[in-house]
Amino acid sequence: MKLLKVARWEFSQxxxxxxxxxxxxxxxxxxxxxxxxxxxxxxxVEGEERLIAVIDGTGNIFPRLSRLLEDSRIKAIGADAxxxxxxxxxxxxxxxxxxxxxxxxxxxxAAALYSRSLGGAWLGELxxxxxxxVSAWRLQDRGYDPDEVFSLVEDVKIVSxxxxxxxxxxxxxxxPLGIAILLNVGAFMAGVTLFSNIVNxxxxxxxxxxxxxxxxxxxxFGKIIGTGGAVFLQVAIWGALGYVVAQRAFxxxxxxxxxxxxxxxxxxxxFALGYLxxxxxxxxxxxxxxxxxxxxxxxxxxxxxxxVPLWLSGLVAMEPDLGIWRLLSxxxxxxxxxxxxxxxxxxxxxxxxxxxxxxxxxxxILLLEFxxxxxxxxxxxxxxxxxxxxxxxxGIRAFKR
Amino acid sequence: MPVLEVEAVEKxxxxxxxxxxxxxxxxxxxxxxxxGPNGAGKTTLIRMVIGIFLPDRGAVRYFFGGKPGPLQRxxxxxxxEERGLHRKARVLDLLxxxxxxxxxxxxxARRRARxxxxxxxxxxxxxxxxxxxxxxxxxxxxxxxxxxxxxxxVILDEPFMGLDPVNQDLFQELILELKGSSAVILSSHQMNxxxxxxxxxxxxxxxREVLQGPLDEVRRSYGRYRVELxxxxxGAWLRExxxxxxxxxxxxxxxxxxxxxxxxxxxxxxxxxxxxxxEISLRRPTLHEIFVDLVGGTG
Numbered sequence: 001m002k003l004l005k006v007a008r009w010e011f012s013q014x015x016x017x018x019x020x021x022x023x024x025x026x027x028x029x030x031x032x033x034x035x036x037x038x039x040x041x042x043x044x045v046e047g048e049e050r051l052i053a054v055i056d057g058t059g060n061i062f063p064r065l066s067r068l069l070e071d072s073r074i075k076a077i078g079a080d081a082x083x084x085x086x087x088x089x090x091x092x093x094x095x096x097x098x099x100x101x102x103x104x105x106x107x108x109x110a111a112a113l114y115s116r117s118l119g120g121a122w123l124g125e126l127x128x129x130x131x132x133x134v135s136a137w138r139l140q141d142r143g144y145d146p147d148e149v150f151s152l153v154e155d156v157k158i159v160s161x162x163x164x165x166x167x168x169x170x171x172x173x174x175x176p177l178g179i180a181i182l183l184n185v186g187a188f189m190a191g192v193t194l195f196s197n198i199v200n201x202x203x204x205x206x207x208x209x210x211x212x213x214x215x216x217x218x219x220x221f222g223k224i225i226g227t228g229g230a231v232f233l234q235v236a237i238w239g240a241l242g243y244v245v246a247q248r249a250f251x252x253x254x255x256x257x258x259x260x261x262x263x264x265x266x267x268x269x270x271f272a273l274g275y276l277x278x279x280x281x282x283x284x285x286x287x288x289x290x291x292x293x294x295x296x297x298x299x300x301x302x303x304x305x306x307x308v309p310l311w312l313s314g315l316v317a318m319e320p321d322l323g324i325w326r327l328l329s330x331x332x333x334x335x336x337x338x339x340x341x342x343x344x345x346x347x348x349x350x351x352x353x354x355x356x357x358x359x360x361x362x363x364x365i366l367l368l369e370f371x372x373x374x375x376x377x378x379x380x381x382x383x384x385x386x387x388x389x390x391x392x393x394x395g396i397r398a399f400k401r
Numbered sequence: 402m403p404v405l406e407v408e409a410v411e412k413x414x415x416x417x418x419x420x421x422x423x424x425x426x427x428x429x430x431x432x433x434x435x436x437g438p439n440g441a442g443k444t445t446l447i448r449m450v451i452g453i454f455l456p457d458r459g460a461v462r463y464f465f466g467g468k469p470g471p472l473q474r475x476x477x478x479x480x481x482e483e484r485g486l487h488r489k490a491r492v493l494d495l496l497x498x499x500x501x502x503x504x505x506x507x508x509x510a511r512r513r514a515r516x517x518x519x520x521x522x523x524x525x526x527x528x529x530x531x532x533x534x535x536x537x538x539x540x541x542x543x544x545x546x547x548x549x550x551x552x553x554x555v556i557l558d559e560p561f562m563g564l565d566p567v568n569q570d571l572f573q574e575l576i577l578e579l580k581g582s583s584a585v586i587l588s589s590h591q592m593n594x595x596x597x598x599x600x601x602x603x604x605x606x607x608x609r610e611v612l613q614g615p616l617d618e619v620r621r622s623y624g625r626y627r628v629e630l631x632x633x634x635x636g637a638w639l640r641e642x643x644x645x646x647x648x649x650x651x652x653x654x655x656x657x658x659x660x661x662x663x664x665x666x667x668x669x670x671x672x673x674x675x676x677x678x679x680e681i682s683l684r685r686p687t688l689h690e691i692f693v694d695l696v697g698g699t700g
Contacts, residue, residue, distance in 0.1 A: 002502055005502055006502070009498050017489065201485075205484060205485030206487060207485070208483055209485060209546065210502075211453050212451045212477065213474050213475075214474065215452075380453070
């Protein structure tokens with residue numbers, strides 16, 4: 001079959017290219033670095049201690065404040081030196097802040113904090129401890145036992161218990177959710193690669209020679225299979241690598257072999273249909289494009305649409321059966337993404353699966369046929385990029401024939 | 402029996418009629434010159450023949466292996482005018498790929514590709530990427546992609562474009578060789594190169610046929626001899642001579658065409674006795690002159 005020859009060529013050319021190898025090895029490094037930076041920063045910051053000099057003009061607050069900060073990252077030291085001297089120490093970075101507590105603090109006044117970089121979490125910790133120390137003094141001043149009062153006014157906790165559905169173990173849904181996201185990303189990458197490939201072949205006038213040997217359908221399907229194969233090989237390697245790392249780092253409660261086979265099969269089906277749908281859509285635009293640089297807003301929207309479920313993945317994972325997600329699942333643009341996510345985290349009713357599969361299949365077949373018709377004309381229209389209207393006209397005219 | 406028969410095909414794009422009612426056929430062992438200015442509709446006509454475009458009207462019939470049947474892309478070799486090869490692919494891989502698409506088994510394709518690359522002096526380049534080749538070399542590779550599978554019908558669209566004179570001679574030789582086993586359609590506007598190759602020609606202009614027939618017949622039927630004359634004395638008498646057209650006169654020198662149907666003998670007898678002719682040449686019009694004349698007249 002010529003289709004398979006085209007596919008094999010596309011696959012081998014892509015896999016043998018330097019770009020493929022570079023992307024294959026460099027991307028996990030970039031992900032690893034990007035993922036570990038916040039972690040490293042957090043750890044580095046977490047370990048740091050801040051030294052605060054406290055000038056206690058009230059003569060009552062510092063001992064309790066110092067006790068309250070014992071387990072925190074802030075170390076408070078009592079200071080007798082004048083403020084100017086302490087500010088000089090601050091300037092020389094010998095201390096991180098100077099906290100001045102005046103007498104009026106006990107009657108509702110404010111404390112002054114001089115610091116270079118004491119913000120965010122540290123400031124919060126300091127404020128909490130100071131508030132508690134001042135409140136304790138006020139309570140004691142009026143004859144109450146502060147510890148008793150604090151225990152009486154402790155916050156009440158509410159635990160949410162949903163009825164009819166168990167809350168998923170975040171670690172249990174991580175694997176199917178990860179697979180869904182990976183498949184979505186793969187389909188997106190392969191679709192965009194195919195789009196570039198078609199635009200390049202048109203620009204460099206390679207398509208004509210090829211189409212003297214194969215039908216436009218063999219040309220299109222061969223490219224879809226070959227390009228997709230190469231990209232998915234890449235994604236599969238990344239996925240396997242990520243799975244091994246994640247198993248060791250987070251020890252998932254289930255392994256990939258324990259996932260229900262029917263769900264995996266359905267996921268692959270949605271993914272395959274979604275990939276074909278997305279490729280057909282991008283092929284239509286690729287055929288009308290004179291150069292990739294010229295891609296218009298319409299292509300931008302087409303590229304973004306299948307990514308929408310990915311952006312919503314957090315919300316979908318929390319409430320996978322909401323009406324809005326069900327509605328989006330019926331729109332072919334979003335069907336693969338939404339259903340991959342929902343299948344990963346919940347039990348989707350069979351009738352919904354059947355309906356969405358039927359609608360997506362029909363839309364995909366029609367769109368692939370339309371893409372082949374548009375390619376037949378579009379690949380030989382040189383000079384300028386075609387408008388959306390022209391693309392539609394070419395396809396509709398070819399259908400009428 | 403012809404290998405290809407095209408009958409009254411028409412093709413329009415957005416209301417513009419690119420090809421209008423053109424008919425022709427081509428047989429094995431024959432080279433048909435498809436001639437016309439840029440934008441005449443040659444490439445559209447070729448794309449209908451190779452099945453890239455469907456004609457709006459008319460029919461394209463194939464007789465591969467001497468029998469009527471459907472389009473078989475494996476039996477057609479095509480060198481497009483718009484040259485395009487995968488720049489990052491290696492020369493040998495690319496040739497094998499194209500031959501495989503034409504139904505040649507991989508090993509056989511590799512053997513043929515190596516043989517042809519050697520013949521065209523490209524053996525040393527077989528593992529190089531296409532982008533490393535000069536334009537002329539790329540043209541040779543693309544030519545090989547069109548003929549490696551030994552097609553019954555070869556269509557060469559502007560095969561001489563961008564070639565130096567040495568390679569033009571080489572391509573002429575190769576095209577004549579193809580004639581032995583294939584029917585060849587040669588589209589070009591480089592008339593001097595086509596003239597020595599074609600058995601028949603089809604001139605098209607603005608999508609319509611302007612002239613068609615065997616080359617000799619076309620030149621004969623077009624029938625206006627070109628005359629170059631050197632003489633002594635005043636040439637003003639030439640203006641009075643009947644049956645000549647397009648006279649260009651300078652002291653001691655004249656060039657002109659004989660009117661349609663005026664035979665050389667007739668013209669020579671009409672020359673005055675007192676004329677002192679130093680040199681005279683009479684020749685049939687070249688394809689280039691016919692082409693310019695036709696295009697000038699209809700364009």
